[in-house]
Amino acid sequence: MLNIESIRAQFPILSEKINGKPLVYLDNAATSQKPLRVLSAWENYYRSYNANVHRGIHTLSQIATEEMENARKKVQRFINAEFDHEIIFTRGTTEGLNLLAYAFTSKLRPGDEILISHLEHHSNIVPWQMLCERTGAKLQVIPMNDSGELDLLAVDALITEKTKIVSINHISNALGVVNPIEYIIKRARAHSSAYIVIDGAQSAPHLKIDVQAMDCDFFVFSGHKMYAPMGVGALYGKEKHLLDLPPFHGGGEMIAECTFEKTTYAALPFKFEAGTPNVGGNIALGAAVDFIEEIGQQHIAKHENTLLHYAQQQLLSLGGVKIYGQDALRAGVVSFTLEGAGIASDAGMILDKLGIAVRTGHHCTQPIMNFYGIAGTIRASFAVYNTLEEVDLLVEGVKKAKKMLL
The missing domain is CATH 3.40.640.10 (Type I PLP-dependent aspartate aminotransferase-like (Major domain))
Incomplete structure (x- = not known):
């Protein structure tokens, strides 16, 4: 088992607050945070x-x-x-x-x-x-x-x-x-x-x-x-x-x-x-x-896969959430939309007010979005320092966004 708290302690930025809330950083596919040794x-x-x-x-x-x-x-x-x-x-x-x-x-x-x-x-x-x-x-x-x-x-x-x-x-x-x-x-x-x-x-x-x-x-x-x-x-x-x-x-x-x-x-x-x-x-x-x-790549992969599967399960339990690539072999990313909730950036801004950083938009992959007939998705992407508790905060944030946007 990884000591996630010990790993998190190596990343100073994770103790920051965003809009008065503890930072939940889930935009790692765009860029990861940097440990003290780096x-x-x-x-x-x-x-x-x-x-x-x-x-x-x-x-x-x-x-x-x-x-x-x-x-x-x-x-x-x-x-x-x-x-x-x-x-x-x-x-x-x-x-x-x-x-x-x-x-x-x-x-x-x-x-x-x-x-x-x-x-x-x-x-x-x-x-x-x-x-x-x-x-x-x-x-x-x-x-x-x-x-x-x-x-x-x-x-x-x-x-x-x-x-x-x-x-x-x-x-x-x-x-x-x-x-x-x-x-x-x-x-x-x-x-x-x-x-x-x-x-x-x-x-x-x-x-x-x-x-x-x-x-x-x-x-x-x-x-x-x-x-x-x-x-x-x-x-x-x-x-x-x-x-x-x-x-x-x-x-x-x-x-x-x-x-x-x-x-x-x-x-x-x-x-x-x-x-x-x-x-x-x-x-x-x-x-x-x-x-x-x-840390070991195999341990990182196992931890991130746990986060991914848990996030998918919890998001789907909300109803009205469509996950793209849901049944495919994936790593590090859950990409989704809220049915009937307008553009993805609206939900992204609500999540930001809660201190949750995700990426919204076409992710520099417009052909994929065109294939699905959408403008973009909400993308939560994981790193070794993320936790199940942060996934819970994401899910609660999505639930709040749904209530506000639908």
């Missing part, structure tokens, strides 16, 4: 050894370089990459996906196909649309069903020799549905030579990730959804692909030799890390990995 790691860098990395022979630069590269090794172990130079520090999932979409420009030709799914966040749609516009490639979409699950019968028909990229999220940020990426990867390997990209923004905080067992070519995720600061994240890529792809940004740090006639690029991972990195943030990302691993 805040301390970030602050300690700026207080004690702030310096640029890789470029200085002085002591502070050497310390900063060592600490940031140690964080890279932590991320490598966290997702079980084969080499630490397969970890590229980014600003987050969105930058990682844009990096890939830019780098693939030279790999695609008119008539080639890129396969995504109906359950994608806009950041795993728009960069590929832009790539199609540049290259003449065509975007294909795995359809979803009313249960919020992907139509796997369509996968084999959609994956062909024309498929050059398959980019799928591991967990839907809008519904919490866990996609069968192992099946999709297996089918892609059987029917094409496509690059496999996995958007792990929502899975890295909730599941044990093993990119080698998964056999994806690329895996992207953000730090701020897994207890690290905003503006940090990582792109994993198999060494052979990272060596083959061109860099995304040009400038300092990513060169081997630079002349006016020609520039050659640095070795991995620096080839993809132009400019001064977010040193403090990257070090704090390593501290967030320490926090997660100290």
Whole structure:
């Protein structure tokens, strides 16, 4: 059993009051709160050894370089990459996906196909649309069903020799549905030579990730959804692909030799890390990995699943609540609407007055909302520091919202 009170004590913000009420923070799919060890790691860098990395022979630069590269090794172990130079520090999932979409420009030709799914966040749609516009490639979409699950019968028909990229999220940020990426990867390997990209923004905080067992070519995720600061994240890529792809940004740090006639690029991972990195943030990302691993991903997943199932049960008991993806395999999210209660934001504002933070709207997944014919949902998303008592407060808040809006 996890000592939730001990875990909560590591998050100063959880003692705050909102509108005179204790904060109930249930917007973790948007961003998680940060434990003291992460805040301390970030602050300690700026207080004690702030310096640029890789470029200085002085002591502070050497310390900063060592600490940031140690964080890279932590991320490598966290997702079980084969080499630490397969970890590229980014600003987050969105930058990682844009990096890939830019780098693939030279790999695609008119008539080639890129396969995504109906359950994608806009950041795993728009960069590929832009790539199609540049290259003449065509975007294909795995359809979803009313249960919020992907139509796997369509996968084999959609994956062909024309498929050059398959980019799928591991967990839907809008519904919490866990996609069968192992099946999709297996089918892609059987029917094409496509690059496999996995958007792990929502899975890295909730599941044990093993990119080698998964056999994806690329895996992207953000730090701020897994207890690290905003503006940090990582792109994993198999060494052979990272060596083959061109860099995304040009400038300092990513060169081997630079002349006016020609520039050659640095070795991995620096080839993809132009400019001064977010040193403090990257070090704090390593501290967030320490926090997660100290608790244990399996314990976090078990606790969050308990919260999810309890929340679903209690919300449905109110009547007039529709949960999207209700019967699907999910992680971390319950996404719902109140029948006849107008737009989701009305309920969200009522909950905020009670100190309860949820997300309302389309969650950057307008195709999902269009499928269901709704403008948006109320989304409660969980982290390891949330409690059953907080779920009870959410349910009471929803009950109050129903009375006020119906």
